[in-house]
Amino acid sequence: MKRAYLFSAAIGAALLAVQPLGARTVEPGQPAQPTARTAKLAIIHAGKLMTEPGKPVLTNATIVTEAGKVRSIQSGFLDAAALGLPADTAVVDLAGKYVLPGFIDLHVHLQGGGIAGRMSGLRLREPDEFFTLNAYNNGLATLMAGFTTVRDLGSSGDTVFALRDAIKLGIVAGPKIIASGEGISPTNGHADAHGLRRDLLEAQHRSGVCDGPDDCRRAVRDAVKYGADVIKVHVTGGVLDESNAGTNQQFSDAEIAAISETAHMLGRKVTTHAHGKNGIDSAVRSGYDSIEHGMWADEESLRLMKAKGTWLIPTVWPISWVGTTPEEMRRGPFKDLAPNSMEKLLKLGDQPKKLVRMAIKIGTPIALGTDNGIAPHGTNAQEFLEYVDAGMTPVEALKTGTINAAAAAGLPDIGRLAPGLAADIIALNGDPVADINAVTDVDFVMRDGIVFKRAGAEVQE
Structure with missing residues (x-):
């Protein structure tokens, strides 16, 4: 009952936020669409x-x-x-x-950033409905920046699914959203909870956490059952999690292959967070449609991606926003990172910029994604500037956020x-x-x- 009330209140607040003064009065029994926006001639x-x-x-x-x-x-x-x-x-x-x-961003996290990025402890205090409202605000900023479609690659519970559907029905304004929901991760992997006492870790157990090929097939099926448009996987460790396991491969080759096979069987694209070369190469060999970040891919990895037609989504802008030198990183927005995470961040440095230059030279297909939620929502277009700085022509950069992104996501109606x-x-x-x-x-x-x-x-x- 409490959660139902909170959800009702949350949606009510969102509607009030977009309803202009003097908007039409809805008659009893009629659907309420206070944005009153219609696709007119x-x-x-x-x-x-x-x-x-x-x-x-x-x-x-x-x-x-x-x-x-x-x-x-x-x-x-x-x-x-x-x-x-x-x-x-x-x-x-x-x-x-x-x-x-309209521009397309294939890697955002709408529930993060904004107010949620400025206040600590919200995940332990606030229900999912709070993060749906935060995602609405972030989505609106993204739409105003010219991004009419985004792919949200990681949100807890049903937070972004609810927003996706509300936007589709015209209840609130925002970009079209392709959503993965919770990512698929091994136990103690990048998308699993870290750094809390046992009872809190158990309370945050996620259905996307799986171990072994059969369990990973179950996790993919669950993701689709609960609303995932795309399957997001974490085949390697990440920079911002507090695990001391590094950024190399964490799922086995068999698990990685089982996820890809099941996702495609269910008609879903499959993409993966991947930093370490071994995890990147395993995902590409297993038929993943795209690689997110790909920070430690080498020439061999990028040539394999080119041969397989695997899209690279390099997410350069947030790294520039955080800082690319140790001095910038230590005084920037992540200056209070746990020691394990700071060590990984310092090691990363300006590698994303080097990666894009190498991918351009080799001809690896690139589609635009920002990982915003790290950098502020609404700054998504900065990614275009990063690609031009790395050696693309402006037209080549524009392709990454239009026709390339549409092709990578399997969306022929846009771009x-x-x-x-x-x-x-x-x-x-x-x-x-x-x-x-x-x-x-x-x-x-x-x-x-x-x-x-x-x-x-x-x-x-």
């Missing part, structure tokens, strides 16, 4: 239009959106009469803007603009091909034909 006039990074940029183009999809794209600024549309069709004037597909695809459209105040920094200056955001940001401000309808 609309005409968009785009001064510059990049329908897909790498294709010619159109000048003075007209996009028509209807029912959440792109209906047509034509040259010239056409009005309703010329398009054969009703005279009162809404027109969005982006004649002075650079228009392109580019064409008739019949999702009307996920953003506008920048500058030309990102001339200056990649323009991706951080988002003026307009439409997701599924719904305008959420216009003239640089959140839209309330």
